[in-house]
Amino acid sequence: MRNSVRIGLQDEGILIRDIIKQEDTTVISRKTYIKFDKRNIDEFEEKFNELKSENILSPECSFEDNEWYGLAIDWNIHLKFGDFEYNQSLYNALKCFVITELYDRRISLTVIGLRLSEIKKTIKMTKNYKEECLEEFIRYIESRPPKALNDFKYGNTAFLYFYPINDYEDYLVELSYIPGIKVMGEDVRELPPYKSIVWFDYLISDFMSTAEVTLKRKYYPVYLWWRITTVIPLRPNEFLKLKRDCCYYNPKDNEYYIEVPRTKQRPNPLSKRRVVPIIDKLKTNKDIYDLIEDYIKLTGIGEEHFLFSLKGFDHLNDKFFKNRVIKERIIQRDFVTLLSDFYKEIIQEKYQFNVYENKGEFEYGELNFILVKLRPGDTRHMAFCTMMLQGFNPLTIAQIGGHESLYSQNHYLSHLAEFTEAHSLMLAKYIKQNINKPNDNVNDLFTSAEKRQLAFKTMDNVNSRNIDGGLCYSRNFPKECIDKDCLFCSYFRFNFADAKYSDIEQLNNSLTFIRDEIKVKIGFLKRYYEDMTKTRRNEFDAIQINESNEKELQRESKELNILVNRKAVLLAHIEKLNEID
Known part of the structure; x- marks a missing residue:
């Protein structure tokens, strides 16, 4: 500490x-x-x-x-x-x-x-x-x-x-x-407890999928902030400066891109001090593209330059528009107010949670129906953790994150374990809510592809077979089997009604094993990133990323993500069984 x-x-x-x-x-x-x-x-x-x-x-x-x-x-x-x-x-x-x-x-x-x-x-x-x-x-x-x-x-x-x-x-x-x-007084920089992150993810997704139009329109920027900046490490000001046409589809390579307004200065090619070149056009996915398009339609933004133009906020009171220096878009102070309103009006009043500014205001034993507020910059930390867990090399992370040096990303390493726990719990909460539902029930717009893939089952085959404590709906069994453990297959449906004590015991044993494996993988990632960045800082010319080391990084991060997803599936099924008991 x-x-x-x-x-x-x-x-x-x-x-x-x-x-x-x-x-x-x-x-x-x-x-x-x-x-x-x-x-x-x-x-x-x-x-x-x-x-x-x-x-x-x-x-x-x-x-x-x-x-x-x-x-x-x-x-x-x-x-x-x-x-x-x-x-x-x-x-x-x-x-x-x-x-x-x-x-x-x-x-x-x-x-x-x-x-x-x-x-x-x-x-x-x-x-x-x-x-x-x-x-x-x-x-x-x-x-x-x-x-x-x-x-x-x-x-x-x-x-x-x-x-x-x-x-x-x-x-x-x-x-x-x-x-x-x-x-x-600076608790703002420590990420909130992971349970606050998990609940926020669940509540904002639930709100957006059920809210009436006026409220959805008001808080759509908060949802876009959550979905975009937890994946792409944008500073709050960069997020608020996104152009209306920032996201687009390129048919040549069949990819979606988002162009971000980097606040970092371009390096001077004549300068002796070399810095990491910044990337401002990043690959994204159809989920983000569709959300942005939906927001533009909902708010009626026409030819405005910025995505978060003031036109999209004309439902707010006159005080919002008075004495403004920047008149084309909202600024960080506006967004902080909007986020605070969301916590008060939606999380506190609608969902009946108690909300605190920092985790020093209550005892840890009081975590039920308690949230610690997220700050606009917190999601940038989470996005860096996401990139590390996905196996991006330090140079790529610096380019996408807008860092002039590799050393700048080092202090995000301390959040890796906590973020991994939060991420698996976010997935587990969504999986438990939708266990055994067919995938045609999913709301594509407000559900991420990862959640859809893990939570919803493929049950379009009317014929099923009993297997490993559940039912298999594969038409081409065993050719479609992707895992020796049926629980992690999208064609498998766990039979909760006939579950035995031995089934619960086996799930808990698997969870313990996976948790231990996750610790090992995170330890590897920390050592890798610390070694690659601690002595290089601004030595961009000298950086040499060993090919075999990078392949090891890719392999370990891929295995880690599989483990995190499996942990989420196990947690969801264990919690569901405990509720039934």
């Missing part, structure tokens, strides 16, 4: 501990939070004077100066604010932030100097944390190794707690992506 650094809380401020009473070795303190308020400048000035009297800041400094001198042990630290005098609120907020860190939090001058430098650099880069500059902010993060970003992460996070400005929430989310020291 990572260490946690207590900085503060979003919307509350920087965490301060006031000492109320101190006797010998006993200290009683009280937690309070400080945010910048220009009405309290006098209080910050008093603390500034205290810092001078303690010889932390030079006695010659004045609060109004645009440069302060800190009296470190070996040299003076220059704290410069002059670049921001054009914005008095920001200018004073920076000064008061430094005072708070030095006086209330007792952070060293050396550390404050480093973090102030990172904050000022970010302010210039992002034009005071504006939404339209978020992409450059992301590029900067991914261009540097995580170990070099500690002061960048800590400093900017603390400052945005202290002085929420412009689109600060989007920046806090991206800061929390940075691996390393975890800061208080």
Whole structure:
């Protein structure tokens, strides 16, 4: 588990501990939070004077100066604010932030100097944390190794707690992506418990297949986000910038493609720093193509440039359209609001689930009918895991994911085991719901091909034969047999009514064996990706992917996916038998 650094809380401020009473070795303190308020400048000035009297800041400094001198042990630290005098609120907020860190939090001058430098650099880069500059902010993060970003992460996070400005929430989310020291209040970057992911998948699919038109139209973008970005690792901004005609069919190769608006800059061919070339046209499938076409028809989008144009949101209230800088499409803040509305109106009110912002708000024993909210960027993590489980080599993952370096994908490895568990449970829930249903009952539009293949049986043969605790509906038995275990065949129908204890025991033994095999396969994938990326980072020219190693990767990932699907089938049948008992 990572260490946690207590900085503060979003919307509350920087965490301060006031000492109320101190006797010998006993200290009683009280937690309070400080945010910048220009009405309290006098209080910050008093603390500034205290810092001078303690010889932390030079006695010659004045609060109004645009440069302060800190009296470190070996040299003076220059704290410069002059670049921001054009914005008095920001200018004073920076000064008061430094005072708070030095006086209330007792952070060293050396550390404050480093973090102030990172904050000022970010302010210039992002034009005071504006939404339209978020992409450059992301590029900067991914261009540097995580170990070099500690002061960048800590400093900017603390400052945005202290002085929420412009689109600060989007920046806090991206800061929390940075691996390393975890800061208080940043649970947004840990994926929700896998049960929350499984239930979300089930509930949104059930909702979309049964909802009346108005609600379906309203929340269709959430469903598209779920279906697209759990497979293709798009950043939220990239997803929201999809063109209306982003998805198309190419008859020449009989393939479907999706064109994604990459936020990453194209590499300079004259630059000595080589980066991974980015791919913006990706193969997809007919499922995604049909969903996008259905959304366009449902919303009446005509010649609009963007898929998520404001025309598709004219059912929302006037506040949605007022004071907008970007008027052609929705932005990330709009989508966050829409996702929150979906949790409230559909998951809470319709399906009667309790919803929490993070998994620290409840006890793990309370997981029944409890969901932890997904954030827009969470599905990108899930998509990277999907690609790794499918055996994509690191270079391809970087190209599709929009990473300039191979090293950037390393921190997704920690999610592999949990994601695999979630994926198998998502499939199991769908299989159990549709066990022994013929495949002509499936709703093709709102059901993925993988679920259709696993959940629905081929029972168009009126004649069947008894076999292995069930019925076989194959017309050409045994020529159509694809597995020695009938349970995993689409022609097989398990006989729940006549199931014996030995059948349940055999299913549980098979499940235990498969779980052990999955652990082995995931361990291989982790070692493979760590070895391929840990020493290469930006060394695109030097990367050599051994052909035999890549074949081994393909073989192991293929076997892993078979195991995950079989685990889902076993779980579904075991749960169904337990319900019958």
